Amino acid sequence: YTADPAPMVYGDTLYLYVTHDEDELLNDFYTMYDWHCFSTKDMVNWTNHGKIFSLDDISWAEDRAWAPQCVERNGKFYLYCPVHKKDGGMAIAVGVSESPTGPFKDLGYPLVDEGDWNYIDPTVFIDDDGQAYIYWGNPKLYYSKLNDDMISLNGDIQVTDLSHGFAPNEEESKYTEGPRIHKRNNKYYMLYASHGVPEKLSYSVRDSPTGPWTWGGVIMDQGNGTAFTNHPGLIEVKGRSFLFYHNQKNVSGGGYSRSTAVEEFTWNADGSIPFIKSTDNGV
Ligand code: FUB
Numbered sequence: 001y002t003a004d005p006a007p008m009v010y011g012d013t014l015y016l017y018v019t020h021d022e023d024e025l026l027n028d029f030y031t032m033y034d035w036h037c038f039s040t041k042d043m044v045n046w047t048n049h050g051k052i053f054s055l056d057d058i059s060w061a062e063d064r065a066w067a068p069q070c071v072e073r074n075g076k077f078y079l080y081c082p083v084h085k086k087d088g089g090m091a092i093a094v095g096v097s098e099s100p101t102g103p104f105k106d107l108g109y110p111l112v113d114e115g116d117w118n119y120i121d122p123t124v125f126i127d128d129d130g131q132a133y134i135y136w137g138n139p140k141l142y143y144s145k146l147n148d149d150m151i152s153l154n155g156d157i158q159v160t161d162l163s164h165g166f167a168p169n170e171e172e173s174k175y176t177e178g179p180r181i182h183k184r185n186n187k188y189y190m191l192y193a194s195h196g197v198p199e200k201l202s203y204s205v206r207d208s209p210t211g212p213w214t215w216g217g218v219i220m221d222q223g224n225g226t227a228f229t230n231h232p233g234l235i236e237v238k239g240r241s242f243l244f245y246h247n248q249k250n251v252s253g254g255g256y257s258r259s260t261a262v263e264e265f266t267w268n269a270d271g272s273i274p275f276i277k278s279t280d281n282g283v
Contacts, residue, residue: 002036003258004067004121004178005233005244008100010077014237015039015100016244017070017079020051021257030256032065035081037101043242043262052102053079053095060109061093062086067121067178067231070100071150073132078150079104080111080122080134089115092122092136094151107151112136112144121231123179124150125209133209135160138177141192143210160211171195173202173215178231181209185271191219191232198228201245203273216272224278225249227258234273241265243276 001021008015016038022031034054040046053068055061061083068081079095079102091113095104111134112119122136124146132146134153145154178193188209194202201220204213220230225247233244243263250259265276 001257002260003246004231005260006069007233007235008070009237010072010100013039013041017068018260025256034065035068049101053104058093058106069123071124073150080124082120090119121178123181125181135179141175180232182234193230198222199230201230201232219273220276228255
């Protein structure tokens with residue numbers, strides 16, 4: 001079972017980084033030890049690269065190999081991964097590699113480390129001016145600039161409040177977790193899991209990478225086998241647009257036995273993201 005999809009395009013290839021729900025569930029909670037990668041050039045034929053990074057590679061981590069994202073800079077690949085530390089709390093590890101499929105080497109220490117539950121689900125991007133940003137968190141959205149080395153913060157950690165009711169119904173826009181930043185036509189789209197649990201997918205939009213954000217709308221609601229969590233992985237590749245997410249539709253699937261899925265979509269003419277149905281036709 002795979003979840004929390006984070007696609008990345010490098011060259012002519014789409015790499016999909018995912019978490020891994022173990023077949024055997026322990027303590028009736030997420031049982032997740034490693035991250036896997038798949039790649040494709042055509043969205044039809046996929047290569048399974050298997051396990052590309054794991055808790056065993058992070059000496060200071062003990063559990064919860066949760067939602068990652070990989071980005072490339074100057075020929076190096078940086079895999080940002082939330083983990084539970086041996087001395088308690090969640091933090092974000094960074095694995096560095098010369099190749100998109102690893103092996104990734106841990107820094108040896110957390111990039112961000114608050115010592116509690118909130119520091120999960122990093123999303124990272126490099127703006128056109130070269131400035132990199134990292135965003136993360138549940139139930140608040142934190143962010144910081146990254147230095148060019150991609151492994152150190154540039155400045156203080158900031159909090160963006162995405163929960164202050166831009167939508168007609170405040171619950172509609174409530175940020176929960178799983179952010180994914182995407183830039184298109186000079187607009188910054190912040191996609192995220194919303195509404196608390198069970199989660200929908202929503203987005204906010206702005207002409208600055210640091211907000212303040214304006215409510216965009218719901219992208220995917222619950223139903224048709226979605227799990228109580230969901231996770232948006234929006235990507236544009238070769239002139240096509242895709243939303244990766246996860247559901248519980250695989251054999252014996254459930255909230256802790258999830259599967260990655262994808263829907264192709266077309267942007268609305270005004271640049272908004274359409275409502276995207278979880279279908280039975282996707283991968
Ligand atoms: O997969 C573990 C956690 O569940 C992720 O970090 C969250 O986004 C949610 O999907």
